Amino acid sequence: MTFCLNRRRACVAALIAWLCAVTAGSVRVTAQDVGTEAQRNAGKALYLTNCSQCHGDKGDGQGYATVHLLPQPRNFTTGKFKVRTTPNGALPIHQDIVNVIRRGMPYTSMPAWPTLSDQQVSDLAYYITTFSADFSSKESVPKPVDLPSAPSMTTATVEMGKKLYVDNGCVKCHGTLGRADGPSSPTLTDELNRPIRPADLSQPWTFRGGPTREDIFRTMSTGFNGTPMPSFADALTPEQRWAITDFIVSLSGTDGPAYTNLVIAKYSPDAIDLAQGTKMFAAAPVARFPIIGQITEPVREFHPPVTNVLVQAIYDSDNMALLVRWHDRTAEKTGKNGPALVVPPEEEEQEGGAPAGAGGATAGGSPSNPFGDAEVTPGAAAPQNPFAEAEPTPAAAASEFSDAVAVQIPSQALTSARKPYFIFGDSQNSVDLWFFDLARTDPLQFLGKGSADRVLRVGRIVA
Secondary structure (H helix, E strand, O other): OHHHHHHHHHHHHHHHHHHHHHHHHHHHHOOOOOOOHHHHHHHHHHHHHHOHHHHOOOOOOOOOOHHHOOOOOOOHHHOOOOOOOOOOOOOOOHHHHHHHHHHOOOOOOOOOOOOOOHHHHHHHHHHHHHHOHHHHOHHHOOOOOOOOOOOOOOHHHHHHHHHHHHHOOHHHHHOOOOOOOOOOHHHOEOOOOOEOOOOOOOOHHHOOOOOOHHHHHHHHHHOOOOOOOOOOOOOOOHHHHHHHHHHHHHHHOOOOOOEOOOOOOEEOOOOOOHHHHHHHHOOOOOEEEEOOOEOOOOOOEOOOOOOEEEEEEEEOOOOEEEEEEOOOOOOOOOOEOOOOOOOOHHHHOOOOOOOOOOOOOOOOOEOOEOOOOOOOOOOOOOOOOOOOOOOOOOOOOOOOEOOEEEEEEEOOOOOOOOOOOOOOOOOOOOEEEEEEEOOOOOOEEEEEOOOOOEEEEOOOOOO
16 A cells, blocks of 8 residues: 555656656747737837837838938847847847836937836837747747846956957957047948947946946847947956956946036136146036037938037136037048038938938938048148047048037127027027137137028137
């Protein structure tokens, strides 16, 4: 009796073990979690209301707003997603898609969606998987990469990361100081041969995948599908990837942009001497202003290549001086620019493609090259600039357009709270435009009374 009972127990145990093995095997070969039909249908309604304008009804990235967007919206039919916790080239897991919807992609047209409930975001992520058959394939089930907890950041890890950053070629794209100005930067393209910019590592708030150490380590480990940014999971140990992460963190020195709308000028008891260069501004507070596209009046610019400028101001008993700095891939010191530059109507908006000048030029772009980097005959060499910073040698042809910056102020002291219109003033409230062009040795001054009324004045300013 006892013997038979033991046999039955043995048989039961064997049966349980066999069932567990079958269950485990089925988990390994099943397709990714794509939700229920009800969840996908709920996600479809949300998608058509909130997402199709950019990503298109078919998820192919060809919504009616796409013509105005750079970078262009994600084409979900390819199954390729940048921000993931899975290996390079693999599909994202469900939570990866949820995270992108919830957080957005900074400094692109993809916003965060904090007002959607967790269930809505999840349903939306499930519906997105319907655009690519890969999500239903048993062979394409992704497995997240190992992302260990962050170790302590030390001076030693930063120094180790600095060396690895150079040795592994990061400097070629991102530049010595991480300002996206490496020698390869102007030549980079994505898998569709569209120009693409590397991340400015000194401005982590612009990182597509997030600014934290964990976010940076994840990007180092997974890469960005469809871009020149590779995965270093096989090439570098976790310790080495954390070291590069720490060096990248050290490049910014700040957690956020701290944008402002006010410049506080510092008084100088000594007369302003421009020959001293940036040293004059050492004690002046730094103000950071965001740069956004101007799409209201001609000339429109949907995609400014610079996200912000740093401004410092000083004054003495007679004069005021401004120092304006920004990060760019190269300093374009030849070409044309200016408030009076005429853009032909056909170049204001290109039918069926990105707007003219997408990526930085106000004219001269094309669907194949939205940055408008047409080669031009170099002009006269500019004199030595005491404000200049060290620059890498440009690896691409010179732009048709020079780099420039304008300072706009009311022509007369304000007598009320009403300010001039922010685009070149208006007929009742004119503005002075101080225009500084890197292709010129002398600044220009314009009187603006609206976008259609800009007159060159006799200058009263010096560079």
